Amino acid sequence: MLRIRCPYCQEARSEEEFSHAGEAHIPRPANPDASSDAQWGEYLHLRRNPRGPHREMWVHTAGCRRYFNVLRDTVNYEILATYAMGERPADEPEEGAL
C-alpha cells in the first residue's frame, strides 16, 4: 500500500483514497486542425512506459478530488515527489533514467 502526499491537502494519505490517471505532461497539439493523423494519434494514444522514474497524474478521489502530479519509480514503486498541477520541478531525476 502506497502512502501518497496530496499537494493540496498537504498530507500523506493512503493509496485507497487515490486513483491513477495516466501519464502527466502530455501537451495537446497547439493547432489540432493542422496536425497530421499520426501526430493526433500519438497525442491521444501513445504513452511512454519507462523503467524507472515516471511522471504521472493521480486524482485524490476520496479526498479533495483534485488532480496532481506524481514522480514515481516504476521499478520499486517509490514516490519521489508529488506536486500541484501547473508545476514541474526541474531538480528531479529524468524519466526512465536508470
Add this chain to the structure above:
Amino acid sequence: MSDGVGVACRESRVGAFLNLRGDAADPGFRNVAASVTGVELPVEPCTWRRHAGHAAAYWLGPDEWLLAMQNGVGVDLESRLRDVLDPRCSVVDVSGAHVQVELSGEDAGKVLQKSSPYDFDPRNFGVGRCVQTVFAKATALVAAREADAFDIVFRRSYADYLLRWLEDAAAEYNASDGRSP
C-alpha cells in the same frame, strides 16, 4: 455522557448544505461569502470553522467549501449568495445529498479508527480539523468538533449502509443511538 455509554450516534439537524467554489486567494470573495453566511471560510487545508449553533464551513479543496447552515437559515441562502458573488463563483444547494451525524463519547475515536485508513489519532486529528476520506468502503467528511465528538457528513444514498456500519462498529463500546435516555 450518561453512565456506561461509550459511543453515542445521533443525526444532526442541519438546515441546508451548500457547496461553494471560488478563489481562496481573493479576500473579496471570502469577505462577501462570510458576510452573507456568517461563517468565515477556512483557507488552511483540512480545517473547518464553526459559527453559532450548527453553522459551519468545511474545507473541501483549495477552491471549494461545504457550508452547513442552521435550521431555517439556508432556505434562500443559495440565491442570496448568487446575487452578490462574482459570476465565476459557484454556489450549489446540496442539502438533499447529505446527512450529518454526530458521533460522541470516549470511544468515538476508536470507531473512526476502525472505519477508515486515515489516522484519526488525536495527535494527528485535533479539534478544528476535517478530512474527506474512505469510510467503510464509502466516502465521508469527518470533522473533529471536540476531543471526543465528531461530525460525519456523508451522502444520503449511503446513509442506511453507514448507519448500520456505525451501529455494528460501536456495538463493542456499549453504544447508544441517542434516542434512549
